[in-house]
Amino acid sequence: MERLGHHLLHFDDHYLREESSKNYGMALRAFYEICPYGRFAHLATNFAILESLPCDVQVIHIIDFDVGEGEQWPALLAVLNHRISVKLSVIHCKEVKKTRNNLCSFACSIGLSLQVEEIEMEELLLMFDRTVNENEWFVFNCMVGLPHMGEPKRRRQVLEFTRVAEKVVTSYKGIGMISYGEGFGSRLKPFSDDHLVSSHALFESLEWHFPSHLSLARTTMECLFVGPCVSLIDFVEDFEPFCGHGLRECRVSKERLMEVKEMVMKGRDEPYEIKVNGYCENEMVLEWRGTPMVRLYTWR
Known part of the structure; x- marks a missing residue:
């Protein structure tokens, strides 16, 4: 709690932000491999995408709200391999050129046809002012506020993206799906009780993953990556998550649940728990000792 309080009270430390940005790439990869939050979100979502694919589809077109370093997509591309062509449209971000090059290089290495394009939010709806290829x-x-995602997107952008997604999927029945994931930071106000509880759980889980002889490495990770990310949750006042009204829920299959549990639990008795919620069981939640950390939803 003392370490958490320190980071929350120094969220405007310019020097710490600068140092964090210099080491962001390496810290992200380390955090992604150590803690299961990002891998849980990506594996569960990719599994849902594969389950949703009609047998006669020739092209899968992914419109990604926040592609980040692109860490979600190589696993999906590897599974698709020669079966299908993939087009990836990403909303404009500063790292998109590097991410595009990395993903295209990976796709080329496995012989997959991949096209990556960058679009502005304003262009999104215009993409569908045409006859949709069956x-x-x-x-x-759309992934929002996952612990590894760093600088968050603004609430207005999230709402714009999800509204367009809902409009397209409801207007053109049977052409696609929506996957929506949110971390604990996506709708919490800084210094609120819920924020403190969830941030404490994040620090506690990170400490659990580091044995005592690696305490210096854990401290470095907290100072240069986790702490600054926790303190960035001041943009989300009155944020309401996307609810998918008017869409058909995609029920979490037993196969998807077992696959994700195997990845998170690794056959051991760990303090994580995965639950399936929602009236139609389309919500999957990853908890740390009873504290929800990541929620995932899918609709068609």
Whole structure:
């Protein structure tokens, strides 16, 4: 709690932000491999995408709200391999050129046809002012506030993206799906009780993953990556998550649940728990000792 309080009270430390940005790439990869939050979100979502694909689809078109370093997509591309062509449209971000090059290089190495394009939010709806190809499957993917994502998107951008996704999927029945994931930071006010509880759980889980002889490495990770990310949750006042009204829920299959549990638990008795919620069981939640950390939803 003392370490958490320190980071929350120094969220405007310019020097710490600068140092964090210099080491962001390496710290992200380390955190992604150590803690299961990002891998849970990506594996569960990719599994849902594969389950949704009609057998006659020739092109899968993914519209990604926040592609980041692109860490979600190589696993999906590897599974698709030669079966299908993939088009990835990403909303404009500063790292998109590097991410595009990395993903295209990976796709080339496995012989997959991949096209990556960058679009502005304003162009999103214009993409569908045409006749939709019946052999093309659209995936609107929106991840918000996951612990590894760093600088968050603004609430207005999230709402714009999800509204367009909902409009397209409801207007053109049977052409695609929506995957929506949110971390604990996506709708919490800084210094609120819920924020403190969830941030404490994040620090506690990170400490659990580091044995005592690696305490210096854990402290470095907290100072240069986790702490600054926790303190960035001041943009989300009155944030309301996307609810998917008017869409058909995609029930979490037993196969998807077992696959994700195997990845998170690794056959051991760990303090994580995965639950399936929602009236139609389309919500999957990853908890740390009873504290919800990541929620995932899917609709068609």
